[in-house]
Amino acid sequence: MDAKIASPVVDCLQYANWSADVFAQMRAGGVHGVHATIAYHENFRxxxxxxxAWNRHFERHSDLIFPGRAGSDIERAMREGRTAIFFGLQNPSPIEDDIGLIEVCHALGVRFMQLSYNNQSLLATGCYEGEDPGITRFGRQAIAEMNRVGMVVDMSHSAERSTLEAIELSARPIAITHANPHWWHPALRNKSDTVLKALTRSGGMLGLSLYPHHMKGGSNCTLQSFCAMVAETASRYGVAHLGIGSDLCQDQPDSVVAWMRNGRWSKVTDYGEGSASAAGFPRQPSWFTSNADLGNLRDGLCKVGFSNEEVSDIMGGNWLRFYTQSFGPM
Amino acid sequence: MDAKIASPVVDCLQYANWSADVFAQMRAGGVHGVHATIAYHENFRxxxxxxxAWNRHFERHSDLIFPGRAGSDIERAMREGRTAIFFGLQNPSPIEDDIGLIEVCHALGVRFMQLSYNNQSLLATGCYEGEDPGITRFGRQAIAEMNRVGMVVDMSHSAERSTLEAIELSARPIAITHANPHWWHPALRNKSDTVLKALTRSGGMLGLSLYPHHMKGGSNCTLQSFCAMVAETASRYGVAHLGIGSDLCQDQPDSVVAWMRNGRWSKVTDYGEGSASAAGFPRQPSWFTSNADLGNLRDGLCKVGFSNEEVSDIMGGNWLRFYTQSFGPM
Known part of the structure; x- marks a missing residue:
């Protein structure tokens, strides 16, 4: 049996400049499921x-991809040699001020929603704000509604207090789809030990990020360093709570990272994790530049001492279990 | 076996002032499926x-109703003693000028769309226009897209040429969900023999209307007269192509019929099938005032000589077959 068929491979966060080339790389990398961001600051319409635009991709490239709606679509992808695409929102802007849009977005395929991006939202606080007053009145109701319909609360870009409160308030396990431990690399976007303990003790999932700003050494981070971090993270919080959320932003022009950081809210340029002298997307490490490189990660995880079963769980088995439990009505 | 369980009952057009009372009447009438209008002139948002608003009905009244998506939901409704609600649009205004909104609306549960209401639309001509240039360029593409995703082309309010062209252009059988034969009652909204022949020969369905303006004798139309018309219609076009599409607008204030007729397009009051002296909704005939009265219709059809099997087909069996064939991808 082909190893690619034997165990699922899932990347729980990408925002590529989607194209036939990227979809073909997903197949080359044996990726069965991708959580694709479909909005940063967009309103509902x-x-x-x-x-x-995604529906056109599904129609034109049905040999490579199809819409993912349930955990079983990962298994379908494994059988059919295709990749299931699961939609996610990095900001609650698509639901505007209307709680009814959560169920509508779910019907349209959205399976993850961040309660905040870097700024304060109507629901929660982002990690770049100076103050974090926690989950708002609307936020509490939105969490309950997301729980009801089967949309995962994602706190990847949220601030500490809001994140801890979301973990507490949510009746279903939540996810941090793309971040690393702050103790490995103290970036603003990486998560404290307190958050990671609360997340994993409540059954939540951490998607480990391959975005250079989230990695020790940045673009020069080695595969060995990354995988040693994964081993330490597994020993602290349990391997069952870990997956990949690469944050791969492949083939994107730098205007896209400017949009991510500034949306329509800022009249002065916000450089986010970058700087005026390095305003664009950072260079990916050589061992992870596209979906086709996910095999490198598997090899690296084997070398730091994980068993084959543990590697398979991190590469997709844990996300498969989480997707299966999370996307249906409560 | 309860007769209500033995054969499906479907009403393929209603626009009530939806309420717990109306849903309870659906159960009292043993109605398993209702095609409910959700837009007349509304834009997408x-x-x-x-x-x-419907999703709140589904949540609050889940003991009575649930969202209908496939023909099999009629059978589920029969098993569970509930009513499946199928969404439809009386105008293409919800897809605006965006062909991609057809698939989006389908994902949100829309299973019928009229290509035009009474006026010219972007897709086709309505039955109140003086000229009918036929299906437009956008209309041809919309029909193909509706065929692809499984949304039924409904020409109930469309003009003659547009209707004949839609029948010809559609790769799947279409429907006239709510109208009667023009030879029985020569109302503008009723359909010519030419249209009914083309419709039924191509496998399409006619939903017979119980709206007074579509009936001989109007509000005083007798059950016997209506059922005799059904018998003649069956003898001309075949019983397999007939169902009910009552056009029941129960508990609606007259402001709603003014909205139907005038939308936002008219600065002077258009009375449609009514008149200045009778501007409101017409009175329903005494034998059909709510969903609870559908049993009367069954009795009336038996009395004009239909077999039990034929009555069951007209009351819902034919719509069940049509729904099963029509709502999935091509």
Whole structure:
């Protein structure tokens, strides 16, 4: 039996400049499921336009990809040699001020929503704010509604208190789809030991990020360093709570990272994790530049002492279990 | 076996002032499926607001109703003693000028769309226009897209040429969900023999209307007269192509019929099938005032000589077959 068929491979966060080339790389990398961001700052109608663009991808490239809706779609992808695409929102802007849009977005395929991006949202606080007053009145209701319909609360870009409160308030396990431990690399976007303990003790999942700003050494981070971090993370919180959320932003022009950071809210340029002298997307490490490189990660995890079963769980088995438990009605 | 369980009952057009009372009447009438209008002149975002209102109905009244998506939901309704609600649009206004919104609306549960209401639309001509240039360029593409995703082309309010062209252009059988034969009652909204022949020869369905303006004798139309018309219609076009599409607008204030007729397009009051002296909704005939009265219709059809099997086909069996064939991808 082909190893690619034997165990699922899932990347729980990407935002590529989607194309036939990227979809072909997903197949080359044996990736069965990808959580694809479809909105950063878009309102509802703009998000629907992005979904329509995805529907055209699904129609044109049905040999490579199909819409992912349930955990079983990962297994279908394994059988059919295709990749299931699961939609996610990095900001609650698509639901505007309307709790009814959560169920509508779910019907359109959205399976993850961050309660905040870097700024304060209507629901929660982002990690770049100076103050974090925690989950808002609307946020509490939104969490309950997301729980009801089967949309995962994602706190990847949220601030500490909001994140801890979301973990507490959510009746279902939540996810941090793309971040690393702050103790490995103290970036603003990486997560404290307190958060990671609360997340994993409540059954939540951490998607480990391969975005240079989240990694020790940045673009020069070695595969060995990354995998040693994964081993330490597994020993602290349990291997069952770990997956990949690469944050791969492949083939994107730098205007896209400017949009991510500034949306329509800023009249002065915000450089986020970058700087005025390095405003664009950082260079990916040589061992992870596309979906086709996910095999490198598997090899690296084997070398730091994980068993084959543990590697398979981190590469996708844990996400498969989480997706299966998370995307249906409560 | 309870007769209500033995054969499906489907009403393929209603626009009630939806309430717990109306849903309870659906159960009292043993109605398993209702095609409910969710938009007359609404744009996309307004239609989504209407869907959100329906989602609240589904949540609050889950003992009585549930969202209908496939023909098999009629059978589920029969098993569970509930009513499946199928969404439809009386105008293409919800897809605006965006062909991608057809698939989006389908994902949100829309299973029928009229290509035009009474006026010219971007897709086709309505039955109140003086000229009918036929299906437009956008209309041809919309029909193909509706065929692809499984949304039924409904020409109930469309003009003659547009209707004949839609029948010809559609790769799947279409429907006239709510109208009667023009030879029985020569109302503008009723359909010519030419249309009914083309419709039924191509496998399409006619939903017979119980709206007074579509009936001989109007509000005083007798059950016997209506059922005799059904018998003649069956003898001309075949019983397999007939169902009910009552056009029941129960508990609606007259402001709603004014909205149907005038939308936002008219600065002077258009009375449609009514008149200045009778501007409101017409009175329903005494034998059909709510969903609870559908049993009367069954009795009336038996009395004009239909077999039990034929009555069951007209009351819902034919719609069940049509729904099963029509709502999935091509």
């Amino acid at each position: 703009e998000t629907v336009a992005n979904i329509i | 307004e239609t989504v607001a209407n869907i959100i």
